[in-house]
Amino acid sequence: MKTTGSPAGTGETAGSEANGAGGAPLRLWGGRFAGGPAEALAKLSVSVHFDWRLAPYDLLASKAHARVLYRAELLDDAELAAMLGALDDVGADVAAGRFTATIEDEDVHTALERALVERLGTLGGKLRAGRSRNDQVATDLRLYLRAAVRQVAAVLTELSEALVDVAEEHVATPAPGMTHLQHAQPISFGHQILAHVHAFARDVDRLRDWDRRAAVCALGAGALAGSSLPLDPEGVAAELGFDRAFANSIDAVSDRDFAAEFLFAAAMIGVHLSRLGEEIVLWTSREFGWVELDDAFATGSSIMPQKKNPDVGELARGKSGRLIGALTGLLATLKGLPLAYDRDLQEDKEPVFDAVDTLLVVLPAVTGTVATMKVRTERVAAAAPDGFSLATDVAEYLVRRGVPFRSAHEAVGALVAWCVEHDADLGEVSDAQLAAINPAFTPDVRDVLSVAGALDARSAPGGTAPARVREQIANLRPTLAADHKWAVG
Ligand code: ARG
Numbered sequence: 001m002k003t004t005g006s007p008a009g010t011g012e013t014a015g016s017e018a019n020g021a022g023g024a025p026l027r028l029w030g031g032r033f034a035g036g037p038a039e040a041l042a043k044l045s046v047s048v049h050f051d052w053r054l055a056p057y058d059l060l061a062s063k064a065h066a067r068v069l070y071r072a073e074l075l076d077d078a079e080l081a082a083m084l085g086a087l088d089d090v091g092a093d094v095a096a097g098r099f100t101a102t103i104e105d106e107d108v109h110t111a112l113e114r115a116l117v118e119r120l121g122t123l124g125g126k127l128r129a130g131r132s133r134n135d136q137v138a139t140d141l142r143l144y145l146r147a148a149v150r151q152v153a154a155v156l157t158e159l160s161e162a163l164v165d166v167a168e169e170h171v172a173t174p175a176p177g178m179t180h181l182q183h184a185q186p187i188s189f190g191h192q193i194l195a196h197v198h199a200f201a202r203d204v205d206r207l208r209d210w211d212r213r214a215a216v217c218a219l220g221a222g223a224l225a226g227s228s229l230p231l232d233p234e235g236v237a238a239e240l241g242f243d244r245a246f247a248n249s250i251d252a253v254s255d256r257d258f259a260a261e262f263l264f265a266a267a268m269i270g271v272h273l274s275r276l277g278e279e280i281v282l283w284t285s286r287e288f289g290w291v292e293l294d295d296a297f298a299t300g301s302s303i304m305p306q307k308k309n310p311d312v313g314e315l316a317r318g319k320s321g322r323l324i325g326a327l328t329g330l331l332a333t334l335k336g337l338p339l340a341y342d343r344d345l346q347e348d349k350e351p352v353f354d355a356v357d358t359l360l361v362v363l364p365a366v367t368g369t370v371a372t373m374k375v376r377t378e379r380v381a382a383a384a385p386d387g388f389s390l391a392t393d394v395a396e397y398l399v400r401r402g403v404p405f406r407s408a409h410e411a412v413g414a415l416v417a418w419c420v421e422h423d424a425d426l427g428e429v430s431d432a433q434l435a436a437i438n439p440a441f442t443p444d445v446r447d448v449l450s451v452a453g454a455l456d457a458r459s460a461p462g463g464t465a466p467a468r469v470r471e472q473i474a475n476l477r478p479t480l481a482a483d484h485k486w487a488v489g
Contacts, residue, residue, distance in 0.1 A: 025104040026114040028133065047346050048101045050353060051108040055101075057143035058112055058136065059091045061219060064239040065131055068220075072130075072230045079123055086119040108140070109133045130227040131219065134253040134341040138218035141349065143240060145262055146214055148356045153207050154487035155363040156269065160200045160480050162371040167193040168473055172466045173377050174384035174451045175290075183387030186451045189380055191464040194472050196279075199272040201476065204483045206265045214258040215243035221252035224340035250340040259348045260334060263327035266355040270320030273366060277316030280369065284310045290380045294372035297365070312369045319358050326351035384451045388416050388426060393448045393457070403440050411438035 025036070037045070063084055070080040090112060093099035101111035117124035167190035177187035217240055220226065220233030226249040233245035246252035283291040293310060301307035333347045391412050398408035415437050419426060427449045434441035448454070459465035462472075 026110065026117065027106065028110050028113060028128070042104075042106075045106065045343075046103060047107045047349070048103065048105045048111055050350055051137075052101050052111070053353065054108050054137075054140040054144055054349075055094050055112060056091065057140040058108055059087055059094070060143065060240060061136060061139050061236075062112070062116075062127060063087050064236045065219060066127060067239070068232050068236055069126070069129060069229075071232060071235070074129060074229065075126060079126070082120060082123060083116075083127065086116055086124070089119060090115045107133070107137075109136055130222060130229040130231050132221075132223040132253075134223050135218045135221040135249075137345075138221075138253055138255070139240070141352070142214055142216070142218070142242075142258060145258065145352060145356075146211060146241075149207050149211060149214075149262065150487045150489065152266075152269075152356065152359050152363070153204050154484060155360065155367070156200055156204055156207075157480050157484040157487060159363055159367040159370065160197045160204075160476075161484075162367045163193050163197045163200075164473055164476055164480065166190075166370060166373075166375065167197070167469070170375060170377070170380075171469045171473070172452075172455075173375070173381055174455060175380045176383045176386060176389055177464070183383075183389045185392055186384040186389050186454050187464040188455055188466055188469045189375070190466075191469045191472075194469065194476070196272070196276050197476060199275075200269070201479060201483070203265065203269045203272060204487075206268065207262075208483070208486060210258070210261055210265055212243070213261070215241075216252075216258075217242040217245050218252040218255075219245075221246055221249035224250050224253050254337070254340045254342075254345070256330070256334055256345060256348050259352050260327065260330050263323075263330055263351060263355055266359060267320070267323045267327045269359060270323030273362060274317040274320035276366065277313035280313035280373075281310050281317070284308075284313075288383075290376055290383075292374040292376060293369065294374075297369040297372055310369075312365045316362050316366050319362050323355055323358060326355045381451075385425075385449075388419065390426060390449055390451070390454055391416055393454045394426065394445060397445055397448045398440050401440070408440070411440050414438060415441070 027036075030036075036042075066075065066080060066083045066087065069075045070077075075083065090099060093115070099115050101108065105111035105114060113124065113128065116127060170189040170193065171191075173189040174186050175189040175192060176183040177185050177192065217233065217237035219236045219240075220231045237243070237245040280291065280293075282288055284293055293308065295308075297312055298308045299311045301309065330348060330351050333344055337344055394415070395405065395408040395412045398411060399405050403411070415426065415429065415434070418424075418433070418437050419429065427446060429437070431443045434443070434445065456465050456467075459468055461468065
């Protein structure tokens with residue numbers, strides 16, 4: 001069967017070789033049951049069509065568990081060698097598609113035990129000692145997600161690098177900075193681009209921080225109470241690359257904080273992508289005309305031949321909705337669950353997988369869009385002084401001359417009102433008119449009516465002065481390099 005999408009009970013099975021002895025499906029339970037499960041229950045219960053992607057991690061955990069059983073003298077040398085060999089064979093067959101799960105397998109753990117029993121006979125049945133699907137699935141999902149988070153961090157850092165490249169080119173390009181989407185004060189266009197980079201850098205930092213808490217191994221917790229067999233949870237944790245083993249077996253099998261916390265980080269990335277996507281949509285509009293998309297990252301209309309649409313920005317914006325939904329859905333599932341394991345917890349995987357897949361498909365498209373778009377520098381720069389965006393600079397000029405800011409604000413307000421009424425720019429008002437509007441104005445007020453001057457003047461740390469923007473870039477580059485190194489490790 002396919003690893004995704006096949007509902008249970010479609011009759012899709014791999015035939016008798018897929019099943020246990022006598023053609024009955026191999027189940028990990030059933031000793032006390034007179035008959036098999038109803039089809040309706042089987043359809044509801046099956047998870048193998050989505051949890052099959054955990055197969056490589058389940059096999060890794062199985063090998064670590066086999067070594068633990070050996071150290072506990074529950075497997076002898078020959079048995080361990082046969083077990084590890086068979087697990088490697090299964091891994092190779094899974095990777096090559098020679099072994100696939102069937103819908104009758106119920107879940108990935110069942111399918112892989114079937115594969116082992118097919119190869120080893122009764123020896124295959126020894127691996128389950130001291131282990132439950134409850135500690136297995138918690139461990140598998142952590143292993144999967146720690147690898148997936150690194151993939152997400154890598155592509156996210158690549159987006160940040162593309163943004164920093166654009167910012168570097170536009171450190172000294174003035175743009176209208178906006179609040180309420182209205183012209184507010186001139187800024188460096190590079191400064192605005194870097195604001196997005198800081199958001200994404202926090203996202204990667206959040207993923208790295210998440211990883212510290214996620215690096216806990218649940219194997220050895222069993223169903224919920226640990227095991228009476230002499231297992232070695234710390235040894236298994238180390239073998240699987242975790243920082244430590246669980247401290248409480250009940251918590252180990254019931255904790256899904258790591259999934260919810262990842263989904264928050266993913267939703268936050270989605271929100272940041274959505275805000276960048278929205279700016280790309282605005283900037284490419286005819287009204288702004290700041291950015292021209294590369295043909296490879298724009299789409300056309302089936303009816304309007306002239307259209308060039310910013311679909312990547314829109315999909316980045318749109319897909320943030322499903323990322324937020326994944327988080328809220330899982331939190332609702334977790335709320336009110338009694339300890340320890342409950343089958344509700346099976347609902348953790350699909351939102352997590354969907355969030356990973358969504359980010360891995362959106363991020364490279366946004367990176368490509370950013371890396372190939374052309375900024376129409378003159379148009380951006382020409383818009384910078386529009387909308388009286390230097391009015392604050394005029395007010396601060398008055399403040400430097402001893403006028404209380406409250407009065408300066410009033411005076412400049414009156415000047416702007418006069419300009420609006422007479423359809424004039426701040427620099428076009430005559431000396432006589434300036435004095436008439438407010439005696440605080442003298443002709444040298446025109447010295448502050450320069451966009452470049454306004455940018456340079458904002459030279460406090462973190463400000464929009466080009467020198468400060470260059471500093472930000474110099475500080476960001478090594479952070480991004482370190483994040484990328486962590487991700488591809
Ligand atoms: N498919 C299950 C899950 O994802 C595996 C654990 C099942 N455990 C059980 N006791 N039925 O949570």
